[in-house]
Amino acid sequence: MFYRRKVILAILEVFGNEIEKVRLQKLLFLLSKVQSKPAYDFVPYKFGCYSFSASADIATMIKKGILVDTDNGLKKDDPTIYFKSLIKKDQLIIEELKKFYGNLSVTGLMKHTYINFPFWATKSLRAKEILSSEQFDNVSKAIPSSSEIILFTIGYEGISLEEYLLKLLKNDIKVLVDVRRNPLSMKFGFSKSLLKKYCNALDLEYVHFPEVGIQSDERQELHTQADYNALFLRYRTNNIPTTIEIQDKILDLLKTHSRIALTCFEASHCQCHRSDLATAIIARSDNKFELKHI
Numbered sequence: 001m002f003y004r005r006k007v008i009l010a011i012l013e014v015f016g017n018e019i020e021k022v023r024l025q026k027l028l029f030l031l032s033k034v035q036s037k038p039a040y041d042f043v044p045y046k047f048g049c050y051s052f053s054a055s056a057d058i059a060t061m062i063k064k065g066i067l068v069d070t071d072n073g074l075k076k077d078d079p080t081i082y083f084k085s086l087i088k089k090d091q092l093i094i095e096e097l098k099k100f101y102g103n104l105s106v107t108g109l110m111k112h113t114y115i116n117f118p119f120w121a122t123k124s125l126r127a128k129e130i131l132s133s134e135q136f137d138n139v140s141k142a143i144p145s146s147s148e149i150i151l152f153t154i155g156y157e158g159i160s161l162e163e164y165l166l167k168l169l170k171n172d173i174k175v176l177v178d179v180r181r182n183p184l185s186m187k188f189g190f191s192k193s194l195l196k197k198y199c200n201a202l203d204l205e206y207v208h209f210p211e212v213g214i215q216s217d218e219r220q221e222l223h224t225q226a227d228y229n230a231l232f233l234r235y236r237t238n239n240i241p242t243t244i245e246i247q248d249k250i251l252d253l254l255k256t257h258s259r260i261a262l263t264c265f266e267a268s269h270c271q272c273h274r275s276d277l278a279t280a281i282i283a284r285s286d287n288k289f290e291l292k293h294i
Contacts, residue, residue: 001082004039005057007031007090009066010083012076014098020073021058022047026109027097028054029120034093041162042120043169043202048113048127049120052161052198053188118142123202144172150290151254151282152261153274159267161189161198167294168204174257175205177250179274180264181213207253209246212239213264214273228271235273240280247281254281254289261294269293 011027012019019027025042029049032038040051058074061067068075083091101109111130114121118135119142121127127139152173156164168176176199183192196206214235222228240247254260266272278291 002057003086004054005061006082006085007039007094008054008057008061009076009078009080010086010090011094011097012067012074013081013083014094015102017076018070018073020106023106023109024058024074025050025054026106026113027101029113029117030097030101031090031093033117035090041160041166043162043165044120044123045201046123046125048110048124049117056188114139144170146172146259148290149254149258149287150292151278152259153269153272153278153291153293154261154263155266155269155272155274156185156187156190156263157265157267161187164190165198165202165204168199168261169202171259171261171292171294173204173259173261175207175253175260177253177260177262178206178208178264179212179262179277180208181210181215183208183210185265205257209250211246212243212250212273212277214239222271225270232273232276236276236280239273240276244284247277247284251281251284255285 008024008028011024011031015027025047026049028040028051029042032040032042040054042049042051044050058067062069066076066078068077083094086094101112104112107130110126114124114127114131115135115138118139121139122143124139128136131139152171154164154167176195178192178195183195185191189195189198192208199206214231218231218234222231250260250262262274262278264272264274269275275293282289282291
């Protein structure tokens, strides 16, 4: 079993083998803030800090009969004691969570996270209701906002879905433009339908233009930067001149929304066609917008 799932089950054990879903998300978030390597990453969502990855793991464990989805939340239905299999530091942190937050109501725990981590409350439906005016002002101030027009590029290699989405949110990006030829991924959350779903859940628009992508068979045998450079020379020669209409559509999105991001897999823009595509798009405009790789 993945270690991160053992963490979820250990929290349930310490909290009496049954817990509300919102409480569990908040406890996982607080745990992540002191873990040397967080089990999960989080984004601001409807009730504050939230991990789509943790939710997916919970759904898997329900299907396997390890957890039961009850009227009150989640119940552990597995006799194995997972707490003992955690590293000592994580055991101590979870025991501290029980000590300090075990008697707080779900609303009280939400309020605590909102006050101490206001950015993660910026999309909450309840923040204004449960916070004082001053506390809610701190949440409002934490909302990223910029009027500067920038074309971003971003890859998802090596990071979690939540880390990726956080980059979009913190840079105040409005539209994610998927420029993969085949928008499929073995990595959780990055196939087209799921990525669109999670973007929309955070008020990010998602669009896909496969025409400006590179065929997967062209990406074989790329071992050195010289291999990548040769691939991108072919891309600039063969693809860029034949996709002007799509480039103009992307440019219109930039002009309309001011902050959009081109996305593909590779972490380094130097090993991804999105860099050449972004340069070509900016070159088509009379206004020289800033290009930023994140």
